[in-house]
Amino acid sequence: MTIESFVSIFERAAQRKGGEPALEELLPKAKSARQLMKTVDSAMLAQMTKCVFRSGFVWKIIENKWSGFEQAFNQFDVTRCAMLSDEEIEQLQSNTNIVRHGKKIQSVRANAQYLLEIRSEHGSYGKFLAAWPEDDFVKLWSHLKKRGGRLGGQTGRYFLRFIGRDTPMFSTDVVQALVNAKVVEKAPTSQRDLLATQAAFNGWREESGRSYCQLSRILACSVA
Numbered sequence: 001m002t003i004e005s006f007v008s009i010f011e012r013a014a015q016r017k018g019g020e021p022a023l024e025e026l027l028p029k030a031k032s033a034r035q036l037m038k039t040v041d042s043a044m045l046a047q048m049t050k051c052v053f054r055s056g057f058v059w060k061i062i063e064n065k066w067s068g069f070e071q072a073f074n075q076f077d078v079t080r081c082a083m084l085s086d087e088e089i090e091q092l093q094s095n096t097n098i099v100r101h102g103k104k105i106q107s108v109r110a111n112a113q114y115l116l117e118i119r120s121e122h123g124s125y126g127k128f129l130a131a132w133p134e135d136d137f138v139k140l141w142s143h144l145k146k147r148g149g150r151l152g153g154q155t156g157r158y159f160l161r162f163i164g165r166d167t168p169m170f171s172t173d174v175v176q177a178l179v180n181a182k183v184v185e186k187a188p189t190s191q192r193d194l195l196a197t198q199a200a201f202n203g204w205r206e207e208s209g210r211s212y213c214q215l216s217r218i219l220a221c222s223v224a
Contacts (some may be wrong), residue, residue, distance in 0.1 A: 003181050003183050003200055004182065005207065006203075006204040006207045006208045006215070006218075009181065009218060009219060010023075010218055010222075013218045013219075013221035013222040016221060016222065016224070023218070026217060026221065027213075028161075028213045030166035030211050030213050031163075031164030031166075033130035033131075034130075035164060036126045036127075036130040036163075036164060036165060037124070037126045037127050038126060039126040040126075041124055041125050041126075042077060043076075043163070044115060044125045044126070044163060045076040045078055045081060045111055045112055045115055046070070046076040047159055047162050047163045048107075048111045048148070048151065048159050049069065049073065049076065049107075049108050049111070050062060050069075050162075051155050051158045051159040051162065052107050052108075052111075052149070052150045052151070052155055053069075053099055053101070053104050054158070055150070055155045057099065062099065065098055065099065068095070068098050069098050072095050072097060073108055078115050078116060078119075079112075081108055081111075082109060082112035082115075082116050084108070084109045084112075089105055089106055089109065103150070104150065106149070107149035107150040110149030110150075111148055111149045111151070114147050114148050114149065129160075129165045134212075135198075135202050135205075136198070137160075137167050137168065137201075138195060138197075138198045140160070141156055141157060141167075141194075144156035144160075154169075154170065157169055157170065161213060166212045166213055167212055167213065168197075168201055168212045168213065168215060168216035169213075169216045170187065170188070170216075171216075173219070173220035174216050174219045174220045175187045175188070177219035177223050178197060178200070181200070181219075183196055183200040184196060184197060201215055201216075
């Protein structure tokens with residue numbers, strides 16, 4: 001089965017968004033490896049936390065309470081968050097300045113401990129992300145799910161996107177575009193479909209020279 005060329009997808013997206021210049025204005029930019037390496041671990045933990053708490057919740061509420069989160073979690077100092085005691089976790093569940101979701105609060109400690117593990121292995125989380133092979137984002141998603149706290153699925157992908165690591169997203173429109181392009185028949189969740197999707201993105205990347213975040217946005221615009 002032959003999948004649709006990127007040229008065809010781009011032309012359709014441009015037509016639907018009012019032309020190529022208008023489409024280009026909508027496209028995100030990923031950080032370079034050098035920029036990722038300069039990102040401090042506290043920023044990584046903060047973004048992980050924000051994405052975890054946004055999941056299944058109203059994003060605006062998290063944004064409005066964010067200063068409370070920063071204060072409650074010591075500006076996301078990784079070592080201090082990793083050492084939170086069970087008693088401190090329990091106290092945080094009564095803190096009205098944050099969203100009082102017990103398991104998500106516990107994920108802050110878990111992710112801080114995860115960051116410390118990666119720091120000991122790679123020097124910093126930014127160096128770890130920068131060194132990960134760009135064309136194997138599926139395995140990176142799997143790594144986040146296995147070793148991070150509540151970082152599976154879309155949550156982990158949002159974290160990567162917002163911290164600046166180049167990755168595609170699987171919004172409803174992107175999934176529909178993948179189906180239209182004959183990459184998959186439904187939302188990719190099995191390892192087989194995920195790898196098929198990765199192969200398609202790698203092919204489109206080679207064809208176009210564009211980043212994964214731009215490719216997925218163009219796919220979304222091709223159907224919406």
